[in-house]
Amino acid sequence: MPRRFGIPGRAGGALAFLLGLCLLPVAAVAEGGRLVEMDFRLVMAAMAQRVGGNGQFALYQAQGRQEPRALVVVGGRLELDALGPKNPALQSGLLVSEAGGGILARTPLVVWEGAELALGPGTELHLSRSEGAFLASFGRLTLDGARVAGRGEAPAGNAEFRPFVLVAGTGVLTARDSRFEALGFDLAPAYAGVAVINRGIFPAVGCTEIRDTRLEAVGSLLLEDTEGATLAGNRIEAAQGAGIWLRRTRDLRLVGNRVVTPSGHGIRLSAGAARVQLLDNEITDAGEAGIFADTGSGAVLIRGNRIEGAAGDAISIKRSDCVSIRDNVALRAGGSGIRLRRSTAVEIRDNHLSRNAGAGVLVEDQPQRAETRLEGNRLAGNSRGLAGANAGAMRLLGNDFTDQFPRLLDGDLVYLARDLLGDLHGRNLLLLAPHGTALSGFRSDCPVMEGY
Structure with a gap:
């Protein structure tokens, strides 16, 4: 039975997110x-x-x-x-x-x-x-x-x-x-x-x-306005909608689940889902995106997941902020490996993105002062490596493009081609700062970022 921990204020919420603690009161039920x-x-x-x-x-x-x-x-x-x-x-x-x-x-x-x-x-x-x-x-x-x-x-x-x-x-x-x-x-x-x-x-x-x-x-597993829930080690097959759908949830952990959903998103976050950890899940043959976060979702950690064969993008982030996408494998998506739209304070780090029909990473329609960090990713055999359209500020370091041929870049980012061709392992830092935007680091209140 979950324990109640008396940790006050914002620090308590962040600690609950990181450690998966239940902060809700637990009421006993009489026989x-x-x-x-x-x-x-x-x-x-x-x-x-x-x-x-x-x-x-x-x-x-x-x-x-x-x-x-x-x-x-x-x-x-x-x-x-x-x-x-x-x-x-x-x-x-x-x-x-x-x-x-x-x-x-x-x-x-x-x-x-x-x-x-x-x-x-x-x-x-x-x-x-x-x-x-x-x-x-x-x-x-x-x-x-x-x-x-x-x-x-x-x-x-x-x-x-x-x-x-x-x-x-x-x-x-x-x-x-x-x-x-x-x-x-x-x-x-x-x-x-x-x-x-x-x-x-x-x-x-x-x-x-x-x-x-x-x-x-089962049509979908839906959690709405729910706090502190844990979904771990579950298997979801033949879902008729999103395999797992989170709406306005807080402090949730999804760990080691396997999802097969031919009709919808594998895992969907919407309507302001916040402080959510998606860890070590396996999503296969999703009918839309493998993982889709939209409509004000924030403080989301997507780490160690394997998404294969999604009909849409493997991971799609739209109108969300404070998102960390780390150590994931995205293979054979019908869209891009990772797609980012109108979202701020996003890091894309140490992912393996291979054989996707779209770009390995696609960044588009970003707010003027948005900043995206791409570090340590491996891109191989995608139709395009890195693509952008109004991509905003970007920081690139340590990304491996050695097996990403013939198209390294597309869209607004093609002018970086000469820099990448001379440094396919990404040893040198590349900064993209359009419209005079200064690269100033991520928000300090993001609990999914390192050092919090």
């Missing part, structure tokens, strides 16, 4: 949880308060009963595999104990605030698609060696509906060595597949943690 029936309209109202009302009519259409009900966990911690045959939910048929040992939910299953639903080793929860079932939690949802999967044909009332897992409000998700399968539909982000959305004035009751878990045929 003695129970299942009660609740009018489905009350559940929809509670969801609307936490994630908005988009797509709710589709949820109502998917319900298989004229007066739909939901099963709600209240009053404390409930272990799903401990339900006895005389439990009212089983006797009513809203939950069905299957011959293979799984439990089929034939109606939405909801965890209320202050409660916890625990799925232990070997527990399988199947969500009936044809009857509009899904799993939502405003409290704690804990999986340890468990499986949650959608099952069945589309409901008569809405053919697009698929079951999903939503943790919202003050809720927290903990999943270890578990599986999520066949979840999510493209109507609203909250229903994308597995979503943790911590909007509201009150913080979550702990830090979300997903480790060594497999997500297969």
Whole structure:
């Protein structure tokens, strides 16, 4: 269970980012949880308060009963595999104990605030698609060696509906060595597949943690307004959207995940995601960019990742600042190895960029006083080595172009060709300072930069 550390102010936030600590208060949940029936309209109202009302009519259409009900966990911690045959939910048929040992939910299953639903080793929860079932939690949802999967044909009332897992409000998700399968539909982000959305004035009751878990045929793994979460050692396959999508998150660590997503970005950061570490992840055959950060994302460390076969750019940074891209391998992208647009205080260091259909590094449309540092990168076999269009101020040192032929440079940077041809290993410092911009170093408040 995450510990609470009393580190004050901005120093505490930076230290949490660097060390992966959870600074949120951790509230204990009492034993003695129970299942009660609740009018489905009350559940929809509670969801609307936490994630908005988009797509709710589709949820109502998917319900298989004229007066739909939901099963709600209240009053404390409930272990799903401990339900006895005389439990009212089983006797009513809203939950069905299957011959293979799984439990089929034939109606939405909801965890209320202050409660916890625990799925232990070997527990399988199947969500009936044809009857509009899904799993939502405003409290704690804990999986340890468990499986949650959608099952069945589309409901008569809405053919697009698929079951999903939503943790919202003050809720927290903990999943270890578990599986999520066949979840999510493209109507609203909250229903994308597995979503943790911590909007509201009150913080979550702990830090979300997903480790060594497999997500297969899940639309997206979405975290929004979430702080201090850790995603480590997970495998995401056949995602229908972005494999991992971070919106307005803070102090997140993504470590050692493997992502295969033929329809969207491998990992996407947007809407001001900040103080995020992407470390040692493997992204293969992304339908768009391998890693895409945009719309005000900042203080992002992208280090040690391998991105191969992305249909778009391997790493794309747009309208973001304070980004460190280090020690990554970008191979065979349909676009550029690294693409940078309208972003400030970015360092691109010690990356291997090879056989990309676009440039090894493309820098374009930079603000007038933006500064980019390229050091120690190896560029080989890309269609172009380094390309720029309104590239702003740049500092180049130690970049290896020895295997980057025939096109070393393109765009605004072609005038550097003579300098590079005489120094393909980049031993001499090259400074590009257009419009009289002075190279003055990066912002001192970037926690992803060396020396912070």
